[in-house]
Amino acid sequence: MNAHSRSIPGVLFIAVLIIAVVIAWYDVYLGLLAQALAVTVAAVAGMIVVTHESLDARLAEVRSSLELLDSITPPFTPAQVRVVAERGSCPLGFRPGQVFAVDPQGDILPSVCRGAFTALEPALRGVSDGQPWQVCCDCPIKNARLTFLVRPTAPALMRGAVPA
Numbered sequence: 479m480n481a482h483s484r485s486i487p488g489v490l491f492i493a494v495l496i497i498a499v500v501i502a503w504y505d506v507y508l509g510l511l512a513q514a515l516a517v518t519v520a521a522v523a524g525m526i527v528v529t530h531e532s533l534d535a536r537l538a539e540v541r542s543s544l545e546l547l548d549s550i551t552p553p554f555t556p557a558q559v560r561v562v563a564e565r566g567s568c569p570l571g572f573r574p575g576q577v578f579a580v581d582p583q584g585d586i587l588p589s590v591c592r593g594a595f596t597a598l599e600p601a602l603r604g605v606s607d608g609q610p611w612q613v614c615c616d617c618p619i620k621n622a623r624l625t626f627l628v629r630p631t632a633p634a635l636m637r638g639a640v641p642a
Contacts, residue, residue, distance in 0.1 A: 495524070546590065546591060548589040550602055554584060555603070557601075558578070558631050559598060560578075561577075561624055561626055562627045568624055572594070572624055578590060580631075594624065597614065598615070600613075601613045602628065610628060
């Protein structure tokens with residue numbers, strides 16, 4: 479879920495909150511201050527609970543997105559991955575010029591985040607034809623985009639692929 483999306487329960491809660499505020503104002507108008515106070519306290523308590531739940535969900539999403547992955551399971555092709563462009567800044571500090579390696583055992587050095595891994599995985603499974611792949615990764619937690627160039631390394635080329 480991105481910052482601009484809203485769940486149906488969240489939208490319904492906002493509608494109920496607005497109605498509660500209108501009822502509280504009307505109760506004040508009628509002189510029913512105790513009832514207005516009760517409605518206001520209930521609305522604020524509900525708002526605190528919903529906000530806390532949505533923050534917990536967002537925090538879990540961010541933690542999952544930033545989980546570092548350090549290996550890929552077969553089949554894959556050993557490759558060199560270079561960051562060639564950046565829009566915005568990567569929260570993990572990846573910058574143009576940085577190079578990653580996927581060795582013959584499937585280890586990714588240095589580790590990459592789940593978003594980068596998800597973007598790179600099809601290329602790592604497809605570079606065995608010897609041609610480089612350009613892959614973009616949109617950060618799931620920040621307005622940033624990295625562009626990677628994925629090239630097979632020498633062991634992959636020795637299996638008969640033609641160099642780019």
